[in-house]
Amino acid sequence: MPVRTSGDGSNGRGHGTALGLALGSALAFGGSGVAAKPLIEAGLEPLHVVWLRVAGAAVVMLPVxxxxxxxxxxxxxxxLGYALLAVAGVQACYFAAISRIPVGVALLVEYLAPALVLGWVRFVQRRPVSRSAAVGVVLAAGGLACVVEVWSGLAFDALGLMLALGAACCQVGYFILSDHGGDAAEGRAPDPLGVIAYGLLGGALVLTLLARPWRMDWSVLGGDTAMNGTRVPAVLLLGWIVLIATVLAYATGVLAVRRLSPQVAGVVACLEAVIATVLAWVLLGEHLSAPQVVGGAVVLAGAYVAQRAVPAPSSPAGQGAAASGAGRDPASPAPRDPADAHPGGPPRG
Known part of the structure; x- marks a missing residue:
């Protein structure tokens, strides 16, 4: 699936609304970890929390x-791609990661995804990337080294970090698939809410096989959980995760990608890491050291630079050829002509 690589939505109508949707999505997604972690600490397995989240959202979206x-x-x-990557993959990897490492760190690692989008452009679509893009990737990698404090011998769990990186890889699929068919000129763009609904249904089926919810300790949902010393009903946290951090988050996120582009929406989505880190500090009492805070800022800066640096087509012919590929199915082979891998037109989080 070709990724839009110019500032596609910047001059379109409703740009402010699209940015608002992206910000709303970042806020909603950012609150998922702080609501899920108390449930995990109360005795639920990370995969069980993911299953509850996705299955509950799938039931809500069933009429759609x-x-x-x-x-x-x-x-x-x-x-199928949306169910496996954008729903099941992202959620399973992220929730497993936050069971082993702090919420803020997991999200900061996950937001290496913008640099991975750049890798998609360079090595899959076979388009050159600018020097600024390379600088952005280096910044993100350097910031990540500070976040994990490599000088102290990997202060955080290595498996937790790998799971967070897995979430980053799946998030690349989320941005690319959310943008699929979003070009208004195509005239046959799939309805974003329909894509979300079937993505959640498919993700719930996949996660049912992995999580085996019949083995879950359902009694946890009938009691209270501890959130930094405060008792909170488990069912209230689950309701937040399903309705706000899943249904609302995905709906606003996909609508924003369609109106902006994966690159621009990804810049705004990086605020999710900041939001989650602040919420984890306030609600869970998770504190990051000064080097980790600085490293997190560098990761976000690197992601921003990397996304802003993706090159635009070099010729009108390239733009025309690219526009013709806007509706290409994500399962089809990448185009051989680099110009074809660069769709134009107006375009998430």
Whole structure:
């Protein structure tokens, strides 16, 4: 799936609304970790929390799925990719990561995704990237080294870091697939809410096989959990995770990607890491050291530079060829002509 690489949505109508949607998505996603961690600490397995989150959201979105049932026939590859990567993959890796490392650190690692999008452009779409893009990647990697405090012999759990990186890889799929078919000129763009609904349904099926919820300690949901010394009903936290941090977050995120571009929306989405870190500090009492705070800022700066540096087409012919590929199915082979891998037109979080 070609990624839009120019500042596509910057001059379009409703740009302010699109940025508002992206900010809303970042706020909603940012609150998921601080609500999930007390449930995990109360005795639920990370995969069980993920299953509750995705399955609950799938039930909420079931009427939308019924309304857009034609998507199963028209866009099966898109729905499958969204279910496996954007829903099951991101959530499973992220929740497993926060069970081993602080929420803020997990999100900062996850937001290496912008640099990975750049790698997609360079090595999959076979387009050159600018020197500024390379600088952005180096900044992100250097900031990550500070976040994990490599000089102290990896202060954080190595498996937790690998899981967070897995979430980053899946998030690349989230941005790319959310942008799929978003070009208004195509005229056949799949409805974003329908894509979300079937992504959640498919993700719930996959996670059911992995999480085996029949083994879950359901009694945890009937009691209270501890949030930095305060008792909070577990069902209240679950409601927040399902309705706000999943349904609302995905809906606003995909709508924002469609109106902006994966690159611009990704810049705004980086605020999710900051939001989650602040919430984890206030609500969970998780404190980061000064080098980790500085490193987190450098990671975000590197992600911003990397995304802003993706090159635009070099010729009008390239733009025209790219626009013709805007509706390419994500499962189809990447185009051989580099110009074809660069769709134009107006475009998430």
């Amino acid at each position: 799925a019924v309304r857009h049932r034609a998507l199963v026939r028209d866009r099966p590859a898109l729905l």
